Amino acid sequence: MFRKYKLHRKLPQPALDEPYPGVSILKPLMGMDSNLAANLETFFTMSYPLYELLFCIEEEVDPAVTVVEELIKKYPKVSAKLFKGATTVGVNPKINNMHRAFEESVYELVLVSDSGIKMKEDTLLDMVCYMTDKTGLVHQMPFTCDRNGFAATLEKIYFGTAQSRIYLVADLLRVNCHTGMSTLLRKSVLKENGGLKTFGCYLAEDFFICKYFLDKGWRTTISSQPALQNSGLCDVNSFQARLTRWAKLRVAMVPLVIIFEPLSECMVIGACAAWASSVLFQWDSLAFYLIHILLWFICDWMLLTTVQV
Ligand SMILES: CCCCCCCC/C=C\CCCCCCCC(=O)N[C@@H](CO)[C@H](O)/C=C/CCCCCCCCCCCCC
Numbered sequence: 001m002f003r004k005y006k007l008h009r010k011l012p013q014p015a016l017d018e019p020y021p022g023v024s025i026l027k028p029l030m031g032m033d034s035n036l037a038a039n040l041e042t043f044f045t046m047s048y049p050l051y052e053l054l055f056c057i058e059e060e061v062d063p064a065v066t067v068v069e070e071l072i073k074k075y076p077k078v079s080a081k082l083f084k085g086a087t088t089v090g091v092n093p094k095i096n097n098m099h100r101a102f103e104e105s106v107y108e109l110v111l112v113s114d115s116g117i118k119m120k121e122d123t124l125l126d127m128v129c130y131m132t133d134k135t136g137l138v139h140q141m142p143f144t145c146d147r148n149g150f151a152a153t154l155e156k157i158y159f160g161t162a163q164s165r166i167y168l169v170a171d172l173l174r175v176n177c178h179t180g181m182s183t184l185l186r187k188s189v190l191k192e193n194g195g196l197k198t199f200g201c202y203l204a205e206d207f208f209i210c211k212y213f214l215d216k217g218w219r220t221t222i223s224s225q226p227a228l229q230n231s232g233l234c235d236v237n238s239f240q241a242r243l244t245r246w247a248k249l250r251v252a253m254v255p256l257v258i259i260f261e262p263l264s265e266c267m268v269i270g271a272c273a274a275w276a277s278s279v280l281f282q283w284d285s286l287a288f289y290l291i292h293i294l295l296w297f298i299c300d301w302m303l304l305t306t307v308q309v
C-alpha cells in the first residue's frame with residue numbers, strides 16, 4: 001500500500017504565482033561508457049525553468065570532456081559549465097571532484113547526480129515538489145532502466161525488490177537509508193557546517209550527509225520517481241563488486257543492521273519461520289516453506305511492477 005502511495009504520484013504543480021526555485025545540478029564524471037552521451041543529454045532536455053548544469057570531470061584528459069563539450073554546444077540555451085580536475089579535500093573522490101562546482105554553484109537547491117543517471121522530462125520537478133519547508137533532502141530510490149542482458153535483469157530485480165522493500169520501509173519509518181546517486185539538498189544547511197567538503201573525510205558521504213540533515217531536525221524523503229541507473233557498463237562482476245562495497249560500508253556504519261540483514265531475505269526468514277511453525281503448531285515445515293516462497297515471489301513481483309511503472 002505504501003509503495004502505491006509513495007511511488008509515481010501525480011503531484012500538484014507549484015502555484016503559478018510562486019517562482020520555481022533554481023537548481024544547481026552537480027554531475028561528477030569519470031571516464032566514459034556507451035550510454036554516457038544519451039544519459040547526459042536528458043539533463044539538457046528537462047522541463048524545468050531554472051537550472052544550471054555543472055559537470056565535474058576528475059582528470060583534465062578524459063573522453064567525457066568531449067562528450068560534455070559537444071552537448072554544451074548543441075544546447076546553447078541551457079546554462080552549463082565544465083570543471084576539469086579535482087581538488088583534494090578528503091578521501092572521498094566524488095566529493096573531491098564536486099568540491100569546486102559546489103562552491104561556485106549559484107542556486108540554493110543543489111542536485112547531486114551520478115554519471116549513470118538518466119532523467120525523465122519531469123524528474124527534477126518531481127523532486128523539487130517534495131522539497132517542502134521542513135524537508136532538507138530529497139533522494140531518489142535506486143532503480144534501473146531497461147537494458148539488455150542477464151546482468152541488467154539481475155540489477156533490475158535486485159533494486160526493484162530486495163532493495164526497494166527496505167528503502168520504502170526505511171523511508172516510512174524515517175530511518176537513514178540514503179544512497180547518494182541522485183539527491184536534492186539545501187545548500188545553506190550544508191554551508192552551516194562548512195559545505196560539501198566537510199563530508200570528504202567519509203567514503204559513505206551519502207549516509208553522513210543524510211545523518212547531518214536528520215540531526216539538525218530536517219526531514220528527508222524519497223521522491224515519487226525512482227532513480228533510473230543507465231550506465232553502459234553492466235556486468236555481473238561489477239554489480240557484485242558494488243554490492244560488496246556497499247555492504248562493507250554498512251558493516252562499518254550500522255553494524256547492528258547488518259546482523260539482521262539475512263533475516264530480510266526470503267530463504268533465511270522462511271527457514272526460520274518454517275522451523276518455528278513446526279515446533280509451535282506441528283505444521284509441515286516443507287509445505288510451509290514452499291508456500292512462503294511462492295507468496296514471497298508474488299509479493300516481489302507486485303512490488304517490481306509498481307516500482308517499474
Ligand atoms: C527482523 C527483520 C529486521 C530487518 C532489518 C533490516 C535489515 C536491512 C536489510 C537490508 C539493508 C539494505 C539497505 C538498503 C540500502 C542501502 C544501500 C547502501 O548500502 N548504500 C550505501 C552506499 O551508497 C550508503 O552509504 C548506506 C546508506 C545507509 C544504509 C543503512 C541501511 C539501514 C536500513 C534500515 C532499514 C530498517 C528497516 C526496518 C525494517 C523492520
Ligand SMILES: O=c1ccn([C@@H]2O[C@H](COP(=O)(O)OP(=O)(O)O[C@H]3OC[C@@H](O)[C@H](O)[C@H]3O)[C@@H](O)[C@H]2O)c(=O)[nH]1
Binds near residue numbers: 058093097182204205
Ligand atoms: O574517483 C571517482 C569515483 C567516482 N566518481 C563519481 O562518483 C559517482 C559515484 O560513483 P561510484 O563508483 O562510487 O558509484 P556507486 O554507485 O557505488 O556510488 C553510490 O554509492 C556510494 C556513495 O558513496 C555514492 O554517493 C553513491 O553515488 C559517479 O558519478 C562517478 O563518476 C568520481 O567522480 N571520482
